[in-house]
Amino acid sequence: MTVRTRFAPSPTGYLHLGGARTALFSWAYARHFGGTFILRIEDTDLERSTPEAVQAILDGMNWLGLQHDEGPFYQMKRMDxxxxxxxxxxxxxxxxxxxxxxxxxxxxxxxxxxxxxxxxxxxxxxxxxxxxxxxxxxxxxxxxxxxxxxxxxxxxxxxxxxxxxxxxxxxxxxxxxRPDGTPTYNFCVAVDDWDMRITHVIRGDDHVNNTPRQINILRALGAPLPEYGHVPMILGADGEKLSKRHGAVSVMEYPAQGFLPEAMLNYLARLGWSHGDEEIFSMEQFIQWFDLDHLSKSPAQFNPEKLAWLNNHYIRQSDDARLAALVRPLLEKEGAQFDGAPALEPVIALLKERANTINELSEAAMLFYRQPRPDPALMAQHVTEAVRPALAQFIGQCRGIEWNKAALSASMKEVLAAHKLKMPQLAMPLRLLVTGQLQTPSIDAVLELFGRETVLARLEKNLG
Missing domain, CATH: 3.90.800.10 (Glutamyl-tRNA Synthetase; Domain 3)
Structure with missing residues (x-):
């Protein structure tokens, strides 16, 4: 028997997390057995179905990489x-x-x-x-x-x-x-599953009450019955039904918020399924491991912190060029200035360890692509008369040293020793003068990326 599964959403709204998880489980089961995954659009609810909702479903499936083998089939095109x-x-x-x-x-x-x-x-x-x-x-x-x-x-x-x-x-x-001859939901589903030779129906447990009706129709038609598996719903962290305040938004909101598809797939896979204690795995591993025996009978709880943790893992594992391609449009939208600024990929390499989303990565990267505007109150607090001689010595040394992180670090230590200062007393003014902010990654790494000319120009300009 060739395994044939289907994902059959109604285009009455966006593709939400529960639907995406159902699609993932059905897709993975077909892939595990070398079977066929079918996409079917159940669009007979003419009052509520919209072309925009159909497109949202297709966009969500495409972003997640859940490619169908057959379809999409539209019920409204099967009226005859x-x-x-x-x-x-x-x-x-x-x-x-x-x-x-x-x-x-x-x-x-x-x-x-x-x-x-x-x-x-x-x-x-x-x-x-x-x-x-x-x-x-x-x-x-x-x-x-x-x-x-x-x-x-x-x-x-x-x-x-x-x-x-x-x-x-x-x-x-x-x-x-109905009186106008249009068929109803349960009948269409039964006929479709029969015609499309569906062997396994994996769907949310809100469909349990539909199943006996569909089984009886299939039996009346003399059709073979698929196996059914009804997955419990996804709840919010508070145990209540998932709503917008928990994150029950369109799947396509997640790329807009800076999530990677592999993080979302990994997260959805663990919402109601497990393979021992494995938390992080590729889709290849998931396909190899996935079975129906380890689907949970209990509702899963959506945890945005865990999703963010997974996204951070995949950001850290991602190629810098790929991340740069995702970050650059966000920077451009914020008016980033790239002329004379550091290349984006090494900036990404410096910042990605701490970023939970692409949006956070873009926000952090912006310090390299805008002119600093140090706050006068912070300048008065950190650029004191006591530290100015140390800054002047550091500027002088910057003109002659090799421009790399190690040489910059050694120069700062030399200045600190000469002026009997501690690292924050020099590092904080340098951050403020060069970037306009007090929170940055390691200052020697930041200065290295900006380059000698930019660093010297900003130090001299902002010191006055």
Whole structure:
């Protein structure tokens, strides 16, 4: 058997973290077995589906690198197929026409609620041997209902949750086609999974109640059943349902915030799945290790601090040229001046150890690409008369030493010894005069990158 999985989002909004994790698990399972990963856009909700949401899903999948093997398939382009199957089911007696108006269905549900029963369609138009159906009303366009089994149970071995059993008495005859002939969600999903030969359905556990309906439709069609696995939802760190305040935003917000796709993939992989104590791993390793046996039965909790920690790891591991290409547009947006400034790649190499995001890296790099404007109050505090002779000696030595970190460090130590000062008494004024700020990486490394001419020019100009 060739493993065939699918990711089937509805384009009624952005691709969120839960959807991205479902896509990742389905993609990895197919890759693990050398199978096929299918992208299907379930766009039958015409009122809420938008082209912008479709594009957001495609952009998110592309950013994460979750390439599909087949698709994207759009349900709205499969209407003829759905109508064909509806006709077959009507002919086979697995579905029937129902002329109840929405008002009549709501009234029957109200009556059931009033006597403490579960509200459901009562089977008024369901054909049964010896049953006389009401006369067909004029001017009413019927819906098509699936003839759900009245007795017995629907049981499946969920690969995440274990055996699940739901009584058919809990399920009513769901509508599979509306009065205008458009098919409904559960029917489309069942037909699609059958036509696309899906072998494994991995999705969020908010779909558990849809599964018995889809299983019954597939059985009525004589179609093979996929294996189902329902993954628990992602919660915020406070245990509440993930919301925007927890980070439940579009996946495409994360590159905008400066996250790398490999960090997001690594993080999502560990949200509800584990391989021993491994926390950091490549996608190649993930594909090799991934199985359905180690999917968690408990909800996972979104931890932005851990995501930031992983992102820092991948930033530190990344090629400086790649990071520079990501940082440069951010610097340009802030008005960075590159003429006469240090090359960006060595700046990235100096700064990336401490950056949790590309945005933080850009903010830190900006000190090399703007003119310093030392605060007068800080100048008065740090550039004192006591330290000026030491600064003057350092300027003089800078003219003749080799321009590298080691020589600069040795020169500063020599000046400190001559003037009986401690390192902060010289380093802080140097930072302020050259960069305009007091917080920088090691000052000898910063001076090396700026270059002799820039350092001397700024020291002489800002010392007055």
């Amino acid at each position: 197929r759905y109508r064909e199957v509806v006709a077959q089911m009507l002919e086979a007696g697995n579905a029937y026409l129902c002329y109840c108006t929405p008002e009549e269905v709501e009234a029957m549900r109200e009556r059931q609620r009033a006597i403490g029963e579960k509200p459901r369609y009562d089977g008024t138009w369901r054909p049964e041997p010896g049953k006389t159906l009401p006369p067909v009303p004029e001017g009413i366009r019927p819906v098509v209902r699936f003839k759900n089994p009245l007795d017995g149970d629907v049981t499946w071995n969920d690969v995440v949750k274990g055996t699940i059993t739901i009584s058919n008495r809990e399920l009513d005859d769901l509508v599979i086609a």
